[in-house]
Every structure is written in structure tokens, then in C-alpha cells.
Amino acid sequence: GQQVMQIPQYQHVQEGEDFTTYCNSSTTLSNIQWYKQRPGGHPVFLIQLVKSGEVKKQKRLTFQFGEAKKNSSLHITATQTTDVGTYFCKGGGADGLTFGKGTHLIIQP
Amino acid sequence: ETGVTQTPRHLVMGMTNKKSLKCEQHLGHNAMYWYKQSAKKPLELMFVYSLEERVENNSVPSRFSPECPNSSHLFLHLHTLQPEDSALYLCASSQGLAGGSFTGELFFGEGSRLTVL
Numbered sequence: 001g002q003q004v005m006q007i008p009q010y011q012h013v014q015e016g017e018d019f020t021t022y023c024n025s026s027t028t029l030s031n032i033q034w035y036k037q038r039p040g041g042h043p044v045f046l047i048q049l050v051k052s053g054e055v056k057k058q059k060r061l062t063f064q065f066g067e068a069k070k071n072s073s074l075h076i077t078a079t080q081t082t083d084v085g086t087y088f089c090k091g092g093g094a095d096g097l098t099f100g101k102g103t104h105l106i107i108q109p
Numbered sequence: 110e111t112g113v114t115q116t117p118r119h120l121v122m123g124m125t126n127k128k129s130l131k132c133e134q135h136l137g138h139n140a141m142y143w144y145k146q147s148a149k150k151p152l153e154l155m156f157v158y159s160l161e162e163r164v165e166n167n168s169v170p171s172r173f174s175p176e177c178p179n180s181s182h183l184f185l186h187l188h189t190l191q192p193e194d195s196a197l198y199l200c201a202s203s204q205g206l207a208g209g210s211f212t213g214e215l216f217f218g219e220g221s222r223l224t225v226l
Contacts, residue, residue, distance in 0.1 A: 033214065042111070042199060042217040043152070088152060090215075097142070097165070099152040 004029075004091045006100030014108050019076040021103035023089035031092035032065055032072045037102070038085040046074075048092075079107050112136040115200050115218035123226050124190060130221045132183040132200030140205040140213065141183040143175060146220070147196040158183060159205055190225045197222050 005024045013019050023032065031050045035043040047056055049065035049072060056063045060083075062075045076083055086102040113134045122128050134141065143155040157165035158177040172194075174186040183200055197220045203213035 035215075042219050043215070044111075045214045045216070048214060086151070097154050097157065102151045 004089055004098060004100040006089055006103055008103055009101065010104045010106065012106045012108060013079050015081060016078050019079050019083070019105055021074050021087050021089075021105075023072045023074075023091070023100050025070045025091050028069050029091040030069075032069075033090045033092065034063060034072075034074055035088045035090065035099075036085050037088065041085075043088060076105075079105070081107055081109065083107060111216050111218060113200060113202055113216050113218035115198075115221050117221060118219065119222045119224075121224045121226065122187070122190065124192070126190075127186070127188040129187065130185040130198055130200075130223075132185075132218055134181055134183075134200075134202040134216070134218075136202055136216060138202040138204050138213075138216070139180050140203045141177060141180070142201040142203075142215070143183065143185050144199040144201060144217075145196050146199055152199075156185075187223075190223075192225050195223055195225045 003026060007022050011019055031048055033048045034046040036046055037043045047063050049063055052069050053067045054065040060077045064073045072089060074087055084105055084107050086104050088102045089100045116131045120128060140159045142157050145153045145155055154167050155169045156175040161177050161180055172189050176184040199220045200218040201215040203215050205213060
């Protein structure tokens, strides 16, 4: 079945540094979704990408969907302590319910 | 407030107990899900219901028994659990299927933290 691999598993950054997490699929995805889970919280939907090569921005967050619709990235510019948490991707398609294992973002002040 | 309410938020039970987790969504969605979250498997799909019918069961042990009496309510009945079942159980809902594939945004509840002694 469809699997999405997410890297890195953990990322330590200094506050103010940039952060990127990557999501890769072995199959073509109909869409990709990104979620954020704060420590002690629950996953919250951030965005959905549908089109090949699509780029969307939310303030300091930039989301990209690859041309082949098999990979995606989330980039955060100038991280802040409020960005702490785990970022999950979820690929859409025949098995559109499988999440990546997430990237834990740890920010050191 | 996500529109998806889970109770109880915390539950401690012995291996011989029977308990239930409850989920209610107020979003008018027609698909509901149970996910298990643990350190080993961050977001593991357990059950999916669409229009009150189970459409997916990811080989979950029979000691977990789901029930979906209507499109707004979802239960997870627990019996003779093992300590390794201790985890955060997350309920989610979505607008349902699109073109036969699950493409809807998921709205999660705050979860039920289960500890099995």
C-alpha cells in the first residue's frame, strides 16, 4: 500500500533559524496534507496541496508539492518558540489515511 | 474547540476491565476515524466509518471493538487490554470520501489518554 516517508525524525534548531521537513511517497499522490501537533495537543490541519508543483505560503510557512506529486516539503523561515511541535504529512489517494511518522521540531532559545 | 469532543480525556484501567471511549462531532461530517498514537507508531489508523458503515479495519486486535450508531457518534469499546495498548486514542472526522479516495481534511479531537495497568 501507499506509504509516506518523512524526514528528518527530529530537528533541533536555534530560535531564528530556518527549518524544513520532507515527505516522500513511492506512489503518485492525489494531494498532500500537512498537520501540526503541539506538545500535549492533537493534530491540527495546516494546508492541502493538490496541483503538481504547487507552492502555498502561510506567513513564515512555505509548502511545496513536487512536480511528480510524489514529494512535498514544509519550510519555516526564522523559527519561533511557537513553532515547536510535530509536523505530519498525509498523502491523499487510494490510501489517503496514512500519515508520515512526523518531524519533531525542537527549538532552543 | 475543534468540533470533535472525546471523553474521557484520561482513563486508567486494569487488564480485566471493560471500558468505552466516546467521540462526538458537531461538524456535520459523515466519516469518522479512530487513530492510535504512541511513541512507536505516531498516528496509526485503527478504524474508519463512512455513513455509519465500517469501511476500513487495519487488522486491529478484537479486544478493540468500534461502534458507530450514527454519523455524529463513535465509540471504542475496550476489553481485556494489554499494557502495550496504553496510548493516546484520537478520534477524527471529515466530510467524507471524494471520488472513492479519502481526501478530506481531518478534524481531530483532543484525544483520550489510556493507561492499562
